[in-house]
Amino acid sequence: MITIVGAGPAGSYLAYLLAKKGEDVTIVEEHESIGSPIQCTGIVTGSIEKFVKLPNNVIANRCSKVIVVSKNNRIVANTDEIVMWRNKFDEFMANKATDVGVKILTNHQFINFNNKNSIRIKNNNNNHIKNIESEIIVGADGPSSAVAKSAGLKTNTKFYVGMQAKVKLKMDFDAFETHFGGNFPNFFGWFVPESEDTVRLGLGAFKNAKDYFYKFLEERTGKKEVLCWESGIYPIYNPKQIIQKENIYLIGDAATQVKATTGGGIIPSLKAAQTLCDCIINKKNYNKELKKHSGRELLLHLKIRNILNKFSDKDYDYLLKLMSQEKVKKILKKYDRDTPIPLVLNLLLKEPRFLLFSRFVI
């Protein structure tokens, strides 16, 4: 038997893939309702459909344009992005898993390991503790992974605070915005329209995220009012994170598998689920296999993030100037951020001046 802790995208998709291969899989999920509370913007590139075909009820909006804003510059580029109802997406993924025979124990919380083949879980309805024996245990339990801690796999990973809220605001329904520069140190801010009059407004920061958030909100809406909060934390990809120790594995945010450029972790977790399924079924080393596959992409995102974190407002203005050229916009439309290796190579080929930013590597 295989036990997966966490019914987020990583856990449910892995469970689905393993059950399709004939494995007996149980998911332990601490919340009663899968997908709640929401701590996500839910925006993904069209690349998600390489993994799953999304039903209409999961899709809140599709954006064909992105508006990129720096202190003194602003560009509009074509794109293909899906804004999801994140809770419905998680429910959809969990239903895919149960449809192929996965058992989900909701309202049950992983507490710790008794030994490498036995875990303690608590029934949150009545506080009863019981043990589950399992040949394989997977921590898909998000950025604060209790599985990683209890298995001794926690490293000194850095986290962003992602402050996000739903806000009443009318904006172009077809376009989402990203904002860069001094008001968004080490990350960026976003407006993502989910309906004609409601947007998901947020930003990431290492510290003082709330102050930056209210400044951003007030500048745009003139008020400090939000409809509801959807904040959380995201880990920065840590290539040194051990993701397999004997029969214990980590995946998704628990394994820091997040694009450091954007904080996006949904598609990386689906990619990692395919790798981990193959490793479990064919007894391969997951630490090595992940590095060979999506690990390379995550490393590239990390390198780009380290460069961006050294940018001044002037550097962002210049970056947008280069991006405003039609030849660059075509590349940005053809390759999305979930195929970063061809994206970066083609950008450098078409516009070698991007190489000027390599001075920040030193």
Ligand SMILES: Cc1cc2nc3c(=O)[nH]c(=O)nc-3n(C[C@H](O)[C@H](O)[C@H](O)COP(=O)(O)OP(=O)(O)OC[C@H]3O[C@@H](n4cnc5c(N)ncnc54)[C@H](O)[C@@H]3O)c2cc1C
């Ligand atoms: C503000 C914000 C905005 C974001 N926006 C985007 C975005 O637009 N696009 C994108 O791709 N990514 C985004 N992300 C990142 C994305 O949300 C995560 O990368 C993604 O959810 C990771 O999936 P996961 O399955 O690894 O973990 P999670 O989705 O966190 O799922 C973990 C599951 O484990 C359960 N769990 C935790 N502890 C236990 C326990 N002890 N016992 C049992 N169950 C447990 C939780 O209840 C949860 O259901 C955002 C993150 C934040 C914070």
